Amino acid sequence: MHPSTKIESWKxxxxxxxxxxDIMGFKDLVTRKSHEEVKYMLNTLVSLNKSLESVFGKPNVKTADREKIESRIRSVTFSDSIMFFSQDDSLEDFLQISYALSIFQEASLQxxxxxxxxISLGMLTADFKNSVFFGQPLIDAYLLQDQLKYYGIVADNKVEEYIIDKNRKLEPGEPRVDRAFVRLKTPFKSGSILHYNIHLDSVSGExxxxxxxxxxxxxxxxxxxxxxxxxxxxxK
Structure with missing residues (x-):
């Protein structure tokens, strides 16, 4: 048997x-469409989540006859809400969850x-075995998206601080940390406010x-x- 290679497991x-x-207009969807149509739509989004978990996974244990994938990005769905969690606050995980959210958002629009x-950052419990999920970042992300007035993804102040700090520490020639984001005046229910937004570029005008x-x-x-x-x- 080959020696195993371990990577930090999920905490x-x-x-x-x-x-x-948040899936927009979920109540209207349930009212307008058949039960089977809504079920198909939700299953499609859930399947996409699982695909993203596989894409953004990495080998955890290798033996002679099998390979176990330990995903650094996991997700859970509750009715009309879908939550993505990173394993930690490393730069690797930040980039992975940013790209995962970008792919998911574009797919939902399509x-x-x-x-x-x-997207928020902080101490958070994501206990998938017992289905326990709580923490201030969850509340912050929920409240911020609730105020958003377009189909997009916005970063809160904690994530913005993380981006600025990481960019400041880059060596010459290293790519910027915020390459998956665009900083723009963003439409909120209270008006237009400057925020970092996940960059959307793979959706057609049609x-x-x-x-x-x-x-x-x-x-x-x-x-x-x-x-x-x-x-x-x-x-351009």
Whole structure:
């Protein structure tokens, strides 16, 4: 048997990143669509979560006949909320959860089931065995995304401080830590506020325009703002 190579296992209690995502218009979806259609949509998003966990995993134990993957990014779904957790607050995990959230957000927009969310950082319990999840970062991410007025993902002040600190310590020629983000005036319910946003670039204009088909009145402002933010993020 080959000697095993161990990588730090998941800690239930740790300083980590959390991405809190909310499926927009979930109650309306349940009302307008059949039970099977809603179930299919949710299963699609959950399947994407599991795929992302595999993509952002790494070998934990190797033997002669098997390889166990210990993902550094895990997720859990509660009704219309999806939460992503990193293993810790390392730069590696920050980059991985940032890219995972970007892929998930773009996929949700492309599927016609848009989400919005926020990413926070701090001491948090993510006990998957006993389904126990709590901590100030979870509350902070939930409250911040609730104020967001477009289909996107915004970073809170703790994550912004982390980005600034890591960028300050970079050696010459090293890539910036915030390469998955764009700092823009961001639409909130209270007005336009400067924040770091997850960069969206793999969604087509047609896919964004299609979002108008499912909303009317005030809810369309989310689509207006999303298209405007997408254009600003990808301005040449």
């Amino acid at each position: 239930d209690d740790n300083i980590r990143f959390i991405g809190f995502m 599927s016609g089931a848009p989400t919005k969310g926020a 896919q964004l325009e299609n979002l108008y088909k499912s909303v009317s009145g005030e809810s369309r402002k989310y689509v207006d703002n999303t298209i405007e933010m997408f254009n600003l993020m990808n301005k």
